[in-house]
Amino acid sequence: MSPLNFTHILTQAVDELSESESYQGLFHQHKDGEPLPSARVLCDIIELARSILFPGYYGNSTVNSRTLKYHIGVNTEKLFDLLSEQILAGLCFEGGDDCHGCTTKQREDASRMAAKFISRLPYLRKKLATDVEAAYNGDPAAHSFGEVIFCYPAIKAISNYRIAHELLLLGVPLIPRIITEMAHSETGIDIHPAAEIGDHFAIDHGTGVVIGATSIIGNNVKLYQGVTLGAKSFPLDEEGKPIKGIPRHPILEDNVIVYSNATILGRITVGRDATVGGNIWVTEDVPPRSRIVQTKAKK
Amino acid sequence: MSPLNFTHILTQAVDELSESESYQGLFHQHKDGEPLPSARVLCDIIELARSILFPGYYGNSTVNSRTLKYHIGVNTEKLFDLLSEQILAGLCFEGGDDCHGCTTKQREDASRMAAKFISRLPYLRKKLATDVEAAYNGDPAAHSFGEVIFCYPAIKAISNYRIAHELLLLGVPLIPRIITEMAHSETGIDIHPAAEIGDHFAIDHGTGVVIGATSIIGNNVKLYQGVTLGAKSFPLDEEGKPIKGIPRHPILEDNVIVYSNATILGRITVGRDATVGGNIWVTEDVPPRSRIVQTKAKK
Amino acid sequence: MSPLNFTHILTQAVDELSESESYQGLFHQHKDGEPLPSARVLCDIIELARSILFPGYYGNSTVNSRTLKYHIGVNTEKLFDLLSEQILAGLCFEGGDDCHGCTTKQREDASRMAAKFISRLPYLRKKLATDVEAAYNGDPAAHSFGEVIFCYPAIKAISNYRIAHELLLLGVPLIPRIITEMAHSETGIDIHPAAEIGDHFAIDHGTGVVIGATSIIGNNVKLYQGVTLGAKSFPLDEEGKPIKGIPRHPILEDNVIVYSNATILGRITVGRDATVGGNIWVTEDVPPRSRIVQTKAKK
Amino acid sequence: MSPLNFTHILTQAVDELSESESYQGLFHQHKDGEPLPSARVLCDIIELARSILFPGYYGNSTVNSRTLKYHIGVNTEKLFDLLSEQILAGLCFEGGDDCHGCTTKQREDASRMAAKFISRLPYLRKKLATDVEAAYNGDPAAHSFGEVIFCYPAIKAISNYRIAHELLLLGVPLIPRIITEMAHSETGIDIHPAAEIGDHFAIDHGTGVVIGATSIIGNNVKLYQGVTLGAKSFPLDEEGKPIKGIPRHPILEDNVIVYSNATILGRITVGRDATVGGNIWVTEDVPPRSRIVQTKAKK
Amino acid sequence: MSPLNFTHILTQAVDELSESESYQGLFHQHKDGEPLPSARVLCDIIELARSILFPGYYGNSTVNSRTLKYHIGVNTEKLFDLLSEQILAGLCFEGGDDCHGCTTKQREDASRMAAKFISRLPYLRKKLATDVEAAYNGDPAAHSFGEVIFCYPAIKAISNYRIAHELLLLGVPLIPRIITEMAHSETGIDIHPAAEIGDHFAIDHGTGVVIGATSIIGNNVKLYQGVTLGAKSFPLDEEGKPIKGIPRHPILEDNVIVYSNATILGRITVGRDATVGGNIWVTEDVPPRSRIVQTKAKK
Amino acid sequence: MSPLNFTHILTQAVDELSESESYQGLFHQHKDGEPLPSARVLCDIIELARSILFPGYYGNSTVNSRTLKYHIGVNTEKLFDLLSEQILAGLCFEGGDDCHGCTTKQREDASRMAAKFISRLPYLRKKLATDVEAAYNGDPAAHSFGEVIFCYPAIKAISNYRIAHELLLLGVPLIPRIITEMAHSETGIDIHPAAEIGDHFAIDHGTGVVIGATSIIGNNVKLYQGVTLGAKSFPLDEEGKPIKGIPRHPILEDNVIVYSNATILGRITVGRDATVGGNIWVTEDVPPRSRIVQTKAKK
Numbered sequence A, B, C, D, E, F: 001m002s003p004l005n006f007t008h009i010l011t012q013a014v015d016e017l018s019e020s021e022s023y024q025g026l027f028h029q030h031k032d033g034e035p036l037p038s039a040r041v042l043c044d045i046i047e048l049a050r051s052i053l054f055p056g057y058y059g060n061s062t063v064n065s066r067t068l069k070y071h072i073g074v075n076t077e078k079l080f081d082l083l084s085e086q087i088l089a090g091l092c093f094e095g096g097d098d099c100h101g102c103t104t105k106q107r108e109d110a111s112r113m114a115a116k117f118i119s120r121l122p123y124l125r126k127k128l129a130t131d132v133e134a135a136y137n138g139d140p141a142a143h144s145f146g147e148v149i150f151c152y153p154a155i156k157a158i159s160n161y162r163i164a165h166e167l168l169l170l171g172v173p174l175i176p177r178i179i180t181e182m183a184h185s186e187t188g189i190d191i192h193p194a195a196e197i198g199d200h201f202a203i204d205h206g207t208g209v210v211i212g213a214t215s216i217i218g219n220n221v222k223l224y225q226g227v228t229l230g231a232k233s234f235p236l237d238e239e240g241k242p243i244k245g246i247p248r249h250p251i252l253e254d255n256v257i258v259y260s261n262a263t264i265l266g267r268i269t270v271g272r273d274a275t276v277g278g279n280i281w282v283t284e285d286v287p288p289r290s291r292i293v294q295t296k297a298k299k
Helices: A002-019 A039-053 A068-095 A103-117 A120-136 A145-150 A152-169 A175-187 B003-016 B039-053 B068-095 B104-119 B120-139 B146-152 B154-167 B175-187 C003-017 C039-053 C068-095 C103-117 C122-137 C143-150 C153-169 C177-188 D003-018 D037-055 D068-095 D105-121 D121-138 D145-151 D153-169 D177-189 E003-017 E040-054 E067-094 E104-118 E121-137 E143-152 E153-169 E173-188 F002-016 F040-051 F066-093 F104-119 F121-137 F145-151 F152-167 F175-187
Strands: A202-204 A222-224 A228-230 A263-265 B203-206 B220-223 B229-232 B263-265 C202-204 C222-224 C229-230 C263-265 D203-204 D222-224 D229-231 D263-265 E202-204 E223-225 E227-232 E263-265 F203-204 F223-224 F228-230 F264-266
Touching: A002 B068, A002 B104, A002 B120, A039 A068, A039 A152, A039 A175, A039 C177, A068 A103, A068 A175, A068 C003, A068 E067, A068 F121, A103 A120, A103 A152, A120 A145, A120 A202, A120 C003, A145 A152, A145 C177, A152 A175, A152 A202, A175 B146, A228 C143, A263 D037, B003 C122, B039 B120, B039 B175, B068 B104, B068 B175, B068 D068, B104 B120, B104 B154, B120 B146, B120 B154, B120 B203, B146 B154, B154 B203, B154 C122, B175 C143, B175 C153, B175 D177, B203 D121, C003 F175, C039 C068, C039 C122, C039 C153, C039 C177, C068 C103, C068 C177, C068 D037, C068 F066, C103 C122, C103 C202, C122 C143, C122 C153, C122 C202, C143 C153, C153 C177, C153 C202, C229 E104, D003 E067, D003 E104, D037 D068, D037 D121, D037 D153, D037 D177, D037 F203, D068 D105, D068 D177, D068 F002, D105 D121, D105 D153, D105 F002, D121 D145, D121 D153, D121 D203, D121 F002, D145 D153, D145 F152, D145 F175, D153 D177, D153 D203, D153 F175, D177 E153, D203 E003, D222 E153, E003 F066, E003 F104, E003 F121, E040 E067, E040 E121, E040 E153, E040 E173, E067 E104, E067 E173, E104 E121, E104 E153, E121 E143, E121 E153, E121 E202, E143 E153, E153 E173, E153 E202, E153 F002, E173 F152, F040 F121, F040 F152, F040 F175, F066 F104, F066 F175, F104 F121, F104 F152, F121 F152, F121 F203, F145 F152, F152 F175, F152 F203
Parallel strands: A202 A222, A228 A263, B203 B220, B229 B263, C202 C222, C229 C263, D203 D222, D229 D263, E202 E223, E227 E263, F203 F223, F228 F264
Antiparallel strands: none
16 A cells, blocks of 8 residues: 555545534534633642642642741642633533633633632641541551551542532532542542542542442441442433432441442441441441341352 | 762672573563554554544644544544554564564555554444443433543543454554553553444443453443453463463343443353343353342341 | 632632641641652652663663663663662651651661662562563463563552562662552552562452552462452550551462452461452451352342 | 751741832733733744744644645644734733733734734745745755755744734734744844845844844845844933834845844945945945945954 | 664774773763752743742743732742752862762752842842843833843843852852853853943843953943953963953943944953944943944945 | 634635645655654754763763763664664755655665764764863863863854764765754854864854854864854856855964954965954955954044
């Protein structure tokens, strides 16, 4: 095949791929002045948030207590700018192909939501402090809070979740999900931003953990790797499409422990202080303070 | 220990590590003019392919329908160039240490394979459109096709698989496997490029999914996180080495659903419309339309 | 809300976030001249180590046998420099907030440890050669040693583990854990650097594998994806904190195979040549040469 | 001096440097949503313009005549986007500290000016083609048009000037000057964007050439390195400030040649076909077709 | 020639180039823990200093008057860190090959000098404000202070000079010269860091300006492009080497103007309010308020 | 103007700019597999060459005498690879639009020329050592050889020239000129690669120096800034095009000194030990040991 043929094949493929029917539903039409949700920018946003929440651990900075405020100030301002832009990207994206360009209202909403998020950072830091404490207390191999903050993937996943959850409560579309998926890719822990999770939440090792959108988790709960809090099934509407928004994931009350690879499905309740053993499939309520395990293996 | 000692230790280690017997089998001898398979370049290739297949979602571009063709044109040409080089890298790599430098035939083969791949892009887009549709229809938490394309790790893993599978069918060595491993690392979903997979394929959450090389999957199949389609065991040849190329992974017929952490092993068939419950270990055929679940847990 | 309001919200949040009580335990006070543990630098360290151990496969170099020594020399020297700095970062980090700046002793220790690590590289290469061999022999889909070194995530995870384990034996704090967590993020395989693992170690697919800190693994052991070698529970001290350093993870003797998603918990022993089936929960000793599997699923 | 002292000195310097009187006139107050003129972005703009005007020479692209349009299309669209933003930056910058944020009118003006500039690109290419021809014909050391386009600093300086001049004619503030200063830094040739320059303009070597804002240069003019077309003096207003906008630089008619390091000052006219020798200081009209040189050196 | 030959030629060249006699005097022996003077780091240092001195113009920041202090704080701290390191590099470099590794005293000196430099920043800003004013008042083409700060190469060259001069006064070796050479490369203006220069210093266009090490320049002096303040000759010692440190460059008193390409050589004095015309060669004192120009050109 | 209009203007401009007559002579048609001359790669080549010639000064390396050979080895190999590619780019570029793709002969020639260049590196280092010595001896402000190598722009310009001159002697087209233009841009010193220059060559300050293609310079020559060694005029052929290859630049014999901004034009000879004063225009032979200066300025 000669170079000419290659060019021919190429231009023909380009022609086909540019026909509008061929990209129906798979094309995002850019609107003038509209920012795009950007994985790279959202990475920077998470890095900035972490550097504000855990000063000195992230962002390669050389802060001491006297110059700390300068750093937090600069990082917070930058976070506000980047977040405003990405929230705007989310709002425009949700607008769909019918609307043309970002409206002034969308711009104002984006800045307002970003400012509200900034004002929630002190609260977020308090929450995350309890998660760090829980991870440290729950792991005989942990040497210090610092090691937990630096190394533990669960802290990364829970930070992203708590940030995304705040944004979702503020009404930000799309962006929260991208943020939790970033942690999913980094840690293998998949927490839906709409889930509700209490204080002192711990996940050990974490790979394969799934926490569905309508899950409710109390305080002092601990999950091991591979645990699923999923939906058993979901009702379809008359067109056979799943009905959105129905509670369909489990409720875990305070002090519950779930061991590795356990699968808990449906809107059931695991009562307070209960323990769920590993590798089991649970689709019915688990009473408080009870303990369930797998049927014994056969040899 | 003085700096001199350090230099001494260092030069001694370098001497040992440079003795040919010490790197036997672990050394890739570079041949003149031969490109190396490069994770970075393959990343760019995948990013380009995604930007062509889902225009406006990837590649940070600001396309609209009038300028779309320019973008697809430039990206397709760049994809052709990078892919030719990486296919050549794969062909040379396979050639082993006996052959010296890439032959003209290898160069021509690489360009020809890359051109054929380009001509398959419209087909790939059609296939992937069905996967996006399946993911959207199967998840009550999904708001739009756009969100699915942007956020869902399964779409990334399935895109890489479908790209890699085309390359494998064209006879490209090594590169397809690297491409699926990239998705494996990003998503925790490990699909062997040689597996055969039908339309409307959905994977929910996905971390821990393994789909072996000789698996055959029909249309409208859905897998949850942690599902394994694996080999039970494999026959060894007289030297005790595994015999290559024997069918050893399951067949899943149309409309099968497999819940999280189920392990299905060996060349068995899960019949059409069957459902496999979570956390179970399946090594025998599952009849069509049947449903199997784990023995009840004990308290 | 006007821009002025945004600035007001921002400066108020910065004030709150800069109050010392708000970052109690979450702040790493930088000490003068102290390097920080850096994920980016540790990435470079691993990349350098891989390029030395498997010459020609990593580091995009174009080595041939005559110029190999130049490359190994430069990479080894750079590895020594970066590693000295990161070990120092680990030593200072462990020192805590009471010590002020890195001491001369810490600097000397860091260089000494780095030099000792360099001198162990030939030994590490020998060990890893057995792991590559085991992966190749255990997978009918593998075409060559090269493909295994290039593509298999388990080789990446085991390399990081073996490097981290050497550093831990030399007394380096923190850094070994960060190195294994990097592989955890990349591959979904979580091996604690303190675990002891023999020759010819193989992990297939790997996502979700967890190997705890006090695990002991013999030669020729093979694990599949999702396998946990974990702790069943751990004794608490009088303050309710877990007691550190007690053996609490399984021992796997030579030639053991554990199938996907099996969970083995506590200081139990799986005897030589035993096979543990997938998706089961094992908390008692498994006799040598035995085979245990899940109770049959119900339909 | 202890680290504490350093922190003290630092915070004190920060305090002083943050007092508003200390940065009077030296501070650019950022307004919300306003882009900043960016040297980096303007570099990209010039690189894009060059890649459109001289296809295949810039932008590292691999264009051939069949795919050329894709490349020109993508580059032109990107140029439009970046240029709109930078023109807006210029408009806002000029607005000064009194105006708050970019107005909608400024945004619209910026896009309109950028679009008009785009429509002038074919004209610019025609002009620059004559400059390339002049450089080639005037230099016995030149081997091809390609070498001239690739290597000759004068082509870079003249390209930037012609681009900047178009923008200035469209009413863009600030940006044109930054663009010519970029070429000044790269080539040592300082052409004010307001100067008027005819076809077939050549500058040989070029370092040290200065062409002032009100200079008028005919067709087929050639300047050597170090030539100044400057102002002799300029009238001051009653406050002693220079009066802006008065013609104060020379007029060079068609076919003039000026040799190296000649200085021509004031609103004088060098008549057509005249030659000005090197190292002389000219402050009076030079008649057409005449030739002036330096008084002979003494030994 | 075969690839083998290439390798042979290469290894032979490497052998020759590694013989110690071949790099006599051209080799900088690295000492343990010693930082190297780094053009890239010094670039960052200049960029940081500019962003502190002219807030909002450099460093791509989005400062407003309420958050300004955060930015100045972070940039000042970073400047201190980078500068300490580079000063140390200069001190060690000067130490020569005889000394082994940076001493504690050198480290302390470096930090002390960097801190003193930081404390001089407010003074430097005041000085530079007069230079900006002079450039604005002296150029009818200038529209605003902002344009001068943003675009005028002379401001860049004079900033680097004033920074370098402060460092030189503090006793920092090597680094000041690298800093002025950076401006030399960027602007074509070569000011030796040891020169003494008063307030309101202006250079127009600037390419080719040279200001020698022992020059003394008063207030309100203006130089045009190509002006040299050089040495006429310099006395040699008995070995024929130039004697260092003798005043050998001109003194320019207040309000002197020197036009383009004038060359003023030797320890002569150009008296206050004098004007030196372009393209002349001056080696004798010029009386105050006088005006000298080139002998008329001949036709 | 609406966004639609912008798109319309844009697509129309793209159409015009893509018409083949519009880019006649300004288009470089890419041929398959042909590398492009790349400023970025040539920058790396120069950086590598400098790091080999002056070990420890360039390339940010931390070499000491024991590990020096590793560094020189790796850098030399990389230089060979990059240079082969760029020489090939030069050969193909010269081939023009008639030839299609790089030939095997061109590839072999490129590698052979690169290898020959490598073998000349020891010679180049010897030559450059004399230039460093000359710069040090000629400048009372120089403190050490190291300072000269690190800071002096002339050393950069002369290094590039000597490298480019070697390549030109080997028959490499285009690339030598790009290399000297890189130094021209960086330093303002423009030395044509075809000029012949002896040992101990010194240029002080350097901005504005021009040395034409057929210049011949002896040993121990020193030029100051702004000196031109140019052509006075050049004979045209019957078509009015300059005749190429005729000697037209000056000859400077041993020990000549030329002061700043002197212009020496035509194939004249400046005899040994002669001195040429600044700011003069020389078009006739200068006898050995003579001294010429400018006619005295008038007041």
